[in-house]
Structure formats: C-alpha cells, structure tokens
Amino acid sequence: MLNVGIDIGGTGIQLGLVNEKGEIVQRGGIVTRTDIPFSQQIEALAKCVLETIEKGGYTLDDITAIGAGIPGVADPATGRIPFCTNLGWKDVDFKGEMRKHIDKPVFIDNDATVAGLAENVAGVSAGAASSVFLTLGTGVGGAIVLGGKVWSGHHGVGSEIGHMILVAGGEQCTCGNKGCLERYCSATAIIRMAREAVKEHPETAILAKAEGDPANINAKMVIDAAKEGDAIGLQVFDQYIQYLAQAISNVIMFLDPEVIVLGGGVSKAGDFLLNAVREALPRYVLYKALPYAHVELAHLGADAGIIGAAMLGQ
Amino acid sequence: MLNVGIDIGGTGIQLGLVNEKGEIVQRGGIVTRTDIPFSQQIEALAKCVLETIEKGGYTLDDITAIGAGIPGVADPATGRIPFCTNLGWKDVDFKGEMRKHIDKPVFIDNDATVAGLAENVAGVSAGAASSVFLTLGTGVGGAIVLGGKVWSGHHGVGSEIGHMILVAGGEQCTCGNKGCLERYCSATAIIRMAREAVKEHPETAILAKAEGDPANINAKMVIDAAKEGDAIGLQVFDQYIQYLAQAISNVIMFLDPEVIVLGGGVSKAGDFLLNAVREALPRYVLYKALPYAHVELAHLGADAGIIGAAMLGQ
Numbered sequence: 001m002l003n004v005g006i007d008i009g010g011t012g013i014q015l016g017l018v019n020e021k022g023e024i025v026q027r028g029g030i031v032t033r034t035d036i037p038f039s040q041q042i043e044a045l046a047k048c049v050l051e052t053i054e055k056g057g058y059t060l061d062d063i064t065a066i067g068a069g070i071p072g073v074a075d076p077a078t079g080r081i082p083f084c085t086n087l088g089w090k091d092v093d094f095k096g097e098m099r100k101h102i103d104k105p106v107f108i109d110n111d112a113t114v115a116g117l118a119e120n121v122a123g124v125s126a127g128a129a130s131s132v133f134l135t136l137g138t139g140v141g142g143a144i145v146l147g148g149k150v151w152s153g154h155h156g157v158g159s160e161i162g163h164m165i166l167v168a169g170g171e172q173c174t175c176g177n178k179g180c181l182e183r184y185c186s187a188t189a190i191i192r193m194a195r196e197a198v199k200e201h202p203e204t205a206i207l208a209k210a211e212g213d214p215a216n217i218n219a220k221m222v223i224d225a226a227k228e229g230d231a232i233g234l235q236v237f238d239q240y241i242q243y244l245a246q247a248i249s250n251v252i253m254f255l256d257p258e259v260i261v262l263g264g265g266v267s268k269a270g271d272f273l274l275n276a277v278r279e280a281l282p283r284y285v286l287y288k289a290l291p292y293a294h295v296e297l298a299h300l301g302a303d304a305g306i307i308g309a310a311m312l313g314q
Numbered sequence: 315m316l317n318v319g320i321d322i323g324g325t326g327i328q329l330g331l332v333n334e335k336g337e338i339v340q341r342g343g344i345v346t347r348t349d350i351p352f353s354q355q356i357e358a359l360a361k362c363v364l365e366t367i368e369k370g371g372y373t374l375d376d377i378t379a380i381g382a383g384i385p386g387v388a389d390p391a392t393g394r395i396p397f398c399t400n401l402g403w404k405d406v407d408f409k410g411e412m413r414k415h416i417d418k419p420v421f422i423d424n425d426a427t428v429a430g431l432a433e434n435v436a437g438v439s440a441g442a443a444s445s446v447f448l449t450l451g452t453g454v455g456g457a458i459v460l461g462g463k464v465w466s467g468h469h470g471v472g473s474e475i476g477h478m479i480l481v482a483g484g485e486q487c488t489c490g491n492k493g494c495l496e497r498y499c500s501a502t503a504i505i506r507m508a509r510e511a512v513k514e515h516p517e518t519a520i521l522a523k524a525e526g527d528p529a530n531i532n533a534k535m536v537i538d539a540a541k542e543g544d545a546i547g548l549q550v551f552d553q554y555i556q557y558l559a560q561a562i563s564n565v566i567m568f569l570d571p572e573v574i575v576l577g578g579g580v581s582k583a584g585d586f587l588l589n590a591v592r593e594a595l596p597r598y599v600l601y602k603a604l605p606y607a608h609v610e611l612a613h614l615g616a617d618a619g620i621i622g623a624a625m626l627g628q
Contacts, residue, residue, distance in 0.1 A: 151569075153566075154572040155604060156604075157606055158566070159568065164567045165563065168498070179481075246491075251568075252472070254473065254474070254478055255568070256469055285471075286474055286489055291469045292469055292471055
C-alpha cells in the first residue's frame with residue numbers, strides 16, 4: 001500500500017507516492033497559485049494526485065491515505081487550515097475540499113512539523129525518544145516529536161520556534177513582535193547581517209560574489225565567503241552562529257530533547273555549520289558538565305516534506 | 315498510607331506526611347546548613363523525618379515512600395544530585411544517604427518540577443492535559459507536566475525556563491550568560507528595575523516604602539506602590555509585565571500547553587499580576603485569534619513543594 005504525501009510551498013506544491021519504507025515511488029507537482037480561489041487550487045491538486053497515481057501504474061485501491069504539510073497553521077483534528085498567510089488562506093477546509101475529489105482519509109499538519117516527523121521516523125533522528133527539528137530557511141520553522149508522536153501543543157499553535165522572542169525589543173518581525181528568533185537565525189538574518197557588514201567593508205569576498213550589489217547577497221554567498229576564510233564572511237557567520245547557539249540552548253534549557261535536527265536552506269552549509277554550532281553551544285548551555293542534546297543535520301533534505309506528510313496517514 | 319514530602323530550600327528544609335488526598339497531616343522542619351558535610355545534613359533530615367512520623371502518632375509501617383524536591387539538578391533515575399549550587403552539593407547520593415537511615419523507597423526531582431506536579435494533581439491545573447509552571451521568585455524556576463507526568467527532558471536538564479535567553483546580549487546572569495529570562499521576570503528583576511527608576515524619580519512611593527534607601531527595596535514594595543497608583547510603581551510594574559508576557563508567549567509558541575501556572579513570591583500579587591499578564595499577552599502571541607493557554611495563579615502556595623515531593627512516591 002502507498003500513501004500520498006503533499007508538500008505545499010509558497011511557489012510550488014510537490015507530491016509523491018510513498019511506500020511503507022518511506023521511499024517515494026512516483027512524483028508529481030503543480031505550481032502554487034494565489035490568484036485563484038482555494039477550492040480551485042485543491043481541485044488542481046487533486047487532479048495532479050490522480051494523474052500521479054495513474055502515471056505510476058497504480059489505482060486508487062493502492063492508496064491508503066493522503067497527507068499534506070501546510071506552510072501555516074493546520075488543525076490535524078478537523079483537517080481545516082485556520083491561517084496560511086503566505087498563500088492567503090484563512091479558515092479553509094482542506095480535508096473537505098480534497099475529499100470532494102478523492103474519497104480517501106485526509107490528514108494535515110504544519111510543514112515543519114511534518115518534516116520533523118519524517119526525520120524522526122526515517123531520517124537522522126530515527127528512533128529518538130524526543131527530537132526538535134529546526135528549519136533554517138527564509139524564516140525558522142520548528143517541530144517537536146515526543147515518543148514518536150508529533151507534539152503540536154494543546155491548541156495546535158505550538159512548535160512555532162521561529163516566533164519565540166530571543167532578543168526582546170530587537171529587530172522588527174513580520175509578525176508584529178520585536179526580536180523573534182527567526183530575525184536572528186534564518187537565512188534572511190544572515191543576509192541582513194551581511195548587508196550591514198559590507199557597508200563598512202566593501203573589500204569583502206561577499207560583495208564580490210554579489211557582483212558589487214548588496215541587494216544580490218544571499219546566505220550561500222556569506223557562508224561560502226566564510227568557508228574561504230574571508231574575514232567579514234567569518235565575522236558575519238560567527239555572529240549568526242552565536243545567535244543560533246543561543247536559540248538551540250533555549251530548546252535544551254526548556255525541553256531537553258534527545259536530538260536537535262537542523263534542516264532548511266542554511267543547513268546545506270553542512271559540517272561547516274554543524275561543527276561551528278557544536279563548538280559554540282557549550283558556552284550557552286547551563287549544565288556544561290552534563291550530557292545534553294546531540295545536534296545533527298537533517299538527512300532527508302527536500303523530500304522530508306513529502307515523506308513526513310505521507311506518514312501522517314500511517 | 316502516607317508519603318513523606320521534603321521541600322529543600324536555601325534557608326530551611328520543610329517536610330510533611332501527606333495522605334492520598336494530597337493533604338499534609340503532620341509537619342516538621344530543620345534549618346538548612348551549608349557548613350556541615352552532606353552526609354551529616356541528610357542524617358539530621360532523616361532524624362527529623364522519623365521524629366515527625368512519631369509526633370504524628372504513626373510508625374514507619376504507615377509510610378510508603380519518601381520524596382524530595384531539590385533546588386538544583388536532580389537525577390530521578392539514580393536519586394543522585396549532580397549539582398545544587400545554592401547548597402554547595404555536587405554529585406552527592408541523596409537516595410543512598412537517606413536509605414542509610416530509613417529503609418523506604420526514595421524519590422527526588424527538581425523543586426520547581428515538584429511544585430508544578432503538585433499543582434497539576436491537586437492545584438489549579440489539576441487534570442490538565444499539559445501544563446507549564448513558572449515560579450517567580452529570587453530566580454525563575456520551571457516545570458513541565460505532560461499527560462500527568464513530569465517532563466524533565468531526555469537528559470534531565472530540561473524545564474530550566476529561567477535560563478532561557480530572552481534578551482540576547484542583555485543583563486549579566488549568575489550562570490555566565492547574558493539576558494536570561496530570570497534577569498527580567500524574577501522578583502530580583504523587579505528590584506533592579508525599581509532601583510534604576512528611583513534614581514530619576516526619588517519622589518516615588520517605592521522609595522518612601524524603602525525608607526529612602528534603594529537597598530531596602532523589595533518586589534512587594536514595588537507592586538504595592540503600583541497597586542496604590544504610584545506613577546513610577548506602575549511604570550516599573552508594566553516594564554516587568556511586558557517581559558513576563560513575552561516569556562509566557564515563548565512558552566505558548568514552543569510547547570503550547572493547556573495551562574500556564576504562575577507561582578513563587580511574585581505571584582502573591584494575586585489578581586493584580588494575573589490581570590496585567592492576561593491583558594499584555596495578546597500583544598505577543600502569534601495567533602491572536604486562536605485559543606491559547608489559560609494563565610492561572612498557583613493555588614497550593616508554599617505547600618506545593620511538600621505535596622509535590624510526596625507525590626513522587628505515588
């Protein structure tokens with residue numbers, strides 16, 4: 001039997017047919033459109049699901065359930081989406097709309113949650129008694145898995161780690177608060193810090209990579225410059241690592257999971273990032289002599305969203 | 315049957331014989347001494363336990379187990395105390411020493427954890443599916459109870475909410491970090507903010523209550539001044555409430571428990587504190603239109619430590 005896993009993103013919707021081993025046996029996808037009503041978007045998505053099943057040589061009888069990761073607030077109990085700001089969805093019935101087209105059980109959850117679940121089942125934190133997953137991308141998403149089960153909180157508004165306040169009174173966040181963690185620990189934060197630094201140091205390799213225009217700077221340029229030993233690249237990278245280590249230390253101080261997994265675009269920096277985080281962490285954790293969470297890089301990469309969504313139906 | 319509950323504090327050790335209903339039927343206590351070896355302190359404590367049992371007209375046959383709340387890191391699995399900085403204990407065997415004198419099962423956990431457990435079983439959060447307890451005292455302690463069970467984390471170093479960083483780069487904390495939550499949300503923080511404010515405003519009622527000497531200021535004086543409508547009292551109180559609301563919002567963003575309970579000395583401000591927190595919170599929570607944790611005041615007061623410790627053995 002197979003499950004359909006759907007990873008809804010701001011620009012594209014990726015889906016896959018996933019077997020019991022967590023392997024994707026057939027893929028499909030459509031472009032995300034915010035210019036059409038929600039019902040039409042789901043109609044197009046359902047069509048793509050059916051086409052993908054057919055393309056793989058399967059029928060609906062081979063499918064157990066459909067799961068989707070939502071880049072916003074998802075209510076697993078009702079299958080409704082109270083808020084999905086990026087896509088302009090507000091209090092829409094994902095499960096109900098999908099079931100108008102495909103008569104299978106439908107499950108939804110937050111996209112970071114779903115990716116965290118995938119890592120906890122089939123990825124780097126597989127079998128961990130407890131894990132916290134951080135996606136370091138445009139923003140910072142979070143997922144908590146306790147005893148193999150997703151913890152989204154009592155009201156379903158938990159694991160929004162990106163909007164925990166790390167620097168009260170600090171940088172303005174899009175959410176209205178000041179000093180949210182994602183203002184300091186996202187790819188966006190690296191770019192902001194780098195743009196600030198290049199003003200004083202136009203000689204940095206970061207600016208050369210950006211063809212002289214600070215508007216072109218992305219997180220990879222900064223990390224590449226740091227890897228090459230560029231002084232300003234290293235300075236910005238270290239600034240970022242210190243904030244990230246404090247954020248990770250906060251997760252340890254509060255929940256003390258067995259494993260903390262770093263995913264998202266910034267995690268593509270690989271061991272360069274991981275080693276720096278592991279080196280910085282002891283400065284911040286309270287009980288330096290006692291064991292605390294292993295920090296690891298996500299293993300499943302971009303497929304975590306599809307695999308985790310498929311697991312919602314297992 | 316009765317359990318012995320022991321609440322170990324920096325100045326005194328309180329204990330009680332607690333029945334199945336969570337009622338204290340006999341009390342005892344000794345002074346905490348940091349000038350004697352750990353083994354002698356536990357010998358004196360065991361003597362006090364035996365005397366309290368006798369004083370109540372009971373025998374050891376009436377006692378099921380002994381539980382203790384430790385103002386530091388306690389390892390529930392081994393009964394050892396890796397760190398208890400306030401009392402100068404380091405890697406001591408509480409369970410082993412106690413059992414030299416009394417042959418009963420011995421359980422230990424962190425003191426804030428134990429108080430949170432007591433509230434979750436017999437106090438304001440009784441029956442809650444999940445709760446987070448914050449003790450607002452000299453420092454800030456924390457406890458997490460999930461599904462009726464204490465969550466101390468995978469390595470037993472969790473729920474140290476007071477040392478989560480709230481203002482990265484902020485006030486120096488005794489732990490070595492800067493900007494820990496307890497530097498902004500404890501009674502000590504209120505005193506610091508008030509001492510700062512009275513420099514500019516010696517006319518405030520706070521200074522009058524402190525007999526003109528900023529060194530005499532305590533948190534109650536500040537809160538009393540605010541209750542009376544003193545402008546500087548209200549200003550300092552609001553400053554404190556904004557930090558506390560951000561800390562509580564962080565708990566909601568991360569774990570999203572059903573209930574958040576405020577205990578400790580500052581919580582004696584009662585509804586004046588609770589109403590201010592509830593009013594400030596919507597400014598900071600991410601999903602303002604969705605339900606989130608109820609914030610409540612602890613009900614068991616100073617007895618929570620004894621009652622919760624006794625519950626460890628149930």
